[in-house]
Amino acid sequence: MIKYILQDKKVIFLLFLINFFGTLYGYYWYKSQLSVTPDIFLIFVPDSPTASLFFTIFLLFFLFGRNIPYIEALAIITLFKYGAWGVIMNLLTLIVEGSIGWQGYMLIVSHAAMAIQGLLYAPFYKIKLRHIVVAAIWTLHNDIIDYVFEMMPIYSSLTKYMNEIGYFTFWLSILSIFIAYWLTIRKRGL
Numbered sequence: 001m002i003k004y005i006l007q008d009k010k011v012i013f014l015l016f017l018i019n020f021f022g023t024l025y026g027y028y029w030y031k032s033q034l035s036v037t038p039d040i041f042l043i044f045v046p047d048s049p050t051a052s053l054f055f056t057i058f059l060l061f062f063l064f065g066r067n068i069p070y071i072e073a074l075a076i077i078t079l080f081k082y083g084a085w086g087v088i089m090n091l092l093t094l095i096v097e098g099s100i101g102w103q104g105y106m107l108i109v110s111h112a113a114m115a116i117q118g119l120l121y122a123p124f125y126k127i128k129l130r131h132i133v134v135a136a137i138w139t140l141h142n143d144i145i146d147y148v149f150e151m152m153p154i155y156s157s158l159t160k161y162m163n164e165i166g167y168f169t170f171w172l173s174i175l176s177i178f179i180a181y182w183l184t185i186r187k188r189g190l
Contacts (some may be wrong), residue, residue, distance in 0.1 A: 006120060012063045015117065019056040022110060023049045033154055044145040047153065048086055048111065051078035055118060062124065072125040073135035073180060076118045081139065081176035083115025085169060089155055096157045122183035129185060136177045143170050 005011055026049025027034075037045050054075035061068050090108045094100045100108075146152035147166030158165060 009063060012059055016056060016059040016063065019052050019059060023052045023056055026052060037151060041145055041149065041151045044142050045151050048082040051082045052114060055079055067126040069126045069128060069131040070134055073127045073131035074138060076122060076125060076180045077135045077139050077176045079118030080115045080179055081172055083111045085172060086111030093155055093157055119183065125184050127184040132181050139173050139177065143173055
């Protein structure tokens with residue numbers, strides 16, 4: 001039943017629109033940080049909108065019955081990673097500050113949806129090991145840019161915990177890569 005719903009063209013198109021506009025909003029949300037980011041790092045700073053961009057591209061191709069495995073691998077890994085990361089960072093902000101406002105709760109819901117949708121479409125991806133490897137390199141490289149070159153998303157109240165967050169993020173990346181491998185390659189026995 002779920003597979004049928006996920007393959008419905010109306011559902012795919014609706015998800016495409018939601019992700020398209022969510023991606024635009026995500027890049028807008030990063031505008032102040034992007035304005036002070038050195039050009040060489042620009043592509044690596046807006047993590048969540050780039051993850052949803054990968055998924056939006058996948059949905060567009062999937063709508064027309066086509067697969068793009070490198071984008072699919074980037075989508076599943078980064079959607080789960082930054083979806084989970086966004087939920088956890090907003091919850092940590094809530095704990096540290098005592099409140100996060102409506103925008104914080106909206107970010108929790110939208111990031112949870114990011115993580116879930118990327119996993120739900122796993123049976124439809126045509127990913128092979130080489131696609132996972134390239135997406136893993138992108139993801140781990142992004143962690144280095146964020147936490148070695150200090151280009152991570154700005155959560156002012158969590159700044160003092162950047163070392164711990166960087167360590168957590170690295171292991172979240174490893175978990176995301178493993179989940180992508182498990183759901184797309186291992187499960188199919190390829």
